[in-house]
Amino acid sequence: MDASVYARKAVYGRWAVAWAFFFNGFLIGSWAPQIPVFMTRLGISEFTLGLLILVFGVGALSSMPWCGYLIGRYGSRAVVKGFAVFCSLSLLLVALAPNVLTAAPALFLFGAVIGGMDVAMNANAVEVEKKLSRAVMSSSHGFWSLGGFAGGGLGGLLIEAHGYLTHAVVVTLIAIVLGLAAFRFMITEETPVVHEKQKLAFPTNPLIYLIGLMALFSMVPEGSVLDWAALYLQQERGADIATAGFAFAAFSGTMSIMRFLGDRVRDRFGAVNTLRVSALIGAAGMLVASLAPTSWIAILAFAFSGLGIANMVPIAFSAAGNQEGTSSGVALSMVTLMGYSGILVAPSAIGFVGGKAGFGPVYMVLAGLLIVVFLMANLAKSADRNQN
Known part of the structure; x- marks a missing residue:
């Protein structure tokens, strides 16, 4: 591959992974202003809300160990894109949940896909650093914070003006547009190399x-x-x-x-x-x-x-x-x-x-x-x- 083309693809990949971090942070930030409405419409106590938020965290942690296997098999770009599809729809599923029995699995799924994408986009940022021979990880996390700020700020305004469900639909549409516009430029490993023998395994190092x-x-x-x-x-x-x-x-x-x-x-x-x-x-x-x-x-x-x-x-x-x-x-x-x-x-x-x-x-x-x-x-x- 021509050196200029290689460099251009690496630069595009750097901004694509930045948008992936923004995308992930935007969805998390969009969930924050939904929480008070979520609690009120389900008629639950602070204790129950705390348990449901814990379910979100457990979902995130449960998906993370699998991501190493998936990235090793398919490459970080494919895993980011795959999780991003489900991330785009996950907040809407939570907003549509009519009761605790449906909200709990919706929040578990939301946490699982957010957590899985988190691992994959960090792996992709490492690959970008290798291709560019410079650090991009800190600024990538900066884009995550920026996405969280944007999601939280937009969410409060939209929910107050148009309601929680309209907000969830708008967030879903924005996420889809972001994904279609940016993720096709992501780079990945030249050939995914699995050092752990293509199975789900804990690191030996x-x-x-x-x-x-x-x-x-x-x-x-x-x-x-x-x-x-x-x-x-x-x-x-x-x-x-x-x-x-x-x-x-x-x-x-x-x-x-x-x-x-x-x-x-x-x-x-x-x-x-x-x-x-x-x-x-x-x-x-x-x-x-x-x-x-x-x-x-x-x-x-x-x-x-x-x-x-x-x-x-x-x-x-x-x-x-x-x-x-x-x-x-x-x-x-x-x-x-x-x-x-x-x-x-x-x-x-x-x-x-x-x-x-x-x-x-x-x-x-x-x-x-x-x-x-x-x-x-x-x-x-x-x-x-x-x-x-």
Whole structure:
């Protein structure tokens, strides 16, 4: 293949995978404003809603181990496109569910296809990095955050003006158009190579599990800010509801900005150095937030922590996808599973501990988890194998 054609296809592939991340984040963001309506129309309690949201998470985690096998057999592009078809329709199925008995399997399916696509698009981003010989993972996750912002913002306006069902139909149509316009330009592995003998199997390389542990320790603090920071500021720092809401907004905002800058930072300083500095920034922010005397100092600390945490998971994913002797799909399915398990399981444990001991000590412990990632950072050196 002519070098210019090869380079052009790689660039197209880079933007196609960016749209895949946007697509996935857009659907997740579109689900968020549906939740209050979903609860009201089904007439369920907060407890039941929590269980149904847990079903969504279980669906996502259940599909992730299979993705390594599917990617190894068919290639990441085919798997992304296949899951995207079901993703496009999944929110509409949830919106059409008339009762809990139908909503539960609809949410399980929604979570399964979102989670499966998540693994496949990360594997495809690793392939793009190899073809371009530069990092794109952090900015790809930035597009996911941007999609979530767009989905949440559009959703609130559409539901208020036209109702939840019209919103679900519009989201479905937008998703279909995005998929048809962008996914045909995705690149894939030259020939899918299955290092795990074309069967569903766990990675045999122990480094995969250590990288998965880094992803887990990086994602638990992110989930803790999402679920508990507002309550922490209200109950322990005397913030009003409006002020408390700025905690995650500030954290998410700095994360989004840093993810779009992260690839250039990583290309210049290397994955290991970037991860070390990121972990220290994240830990420092969490520690200050845990000790902050006022709500606004805590908010600023959470925002500072977001600058560090932003690129930790993308680096872990790149490191997993570049492990020699293991297909990127198999490695990423395990690391994604371990990382997202923290977001699924940790909130309930954090809530229990926080209710007994306060959330200040919890955030102090989470700072310690980020220090552990700092100490393990050298394991991420494989993230730079995509670069010349």
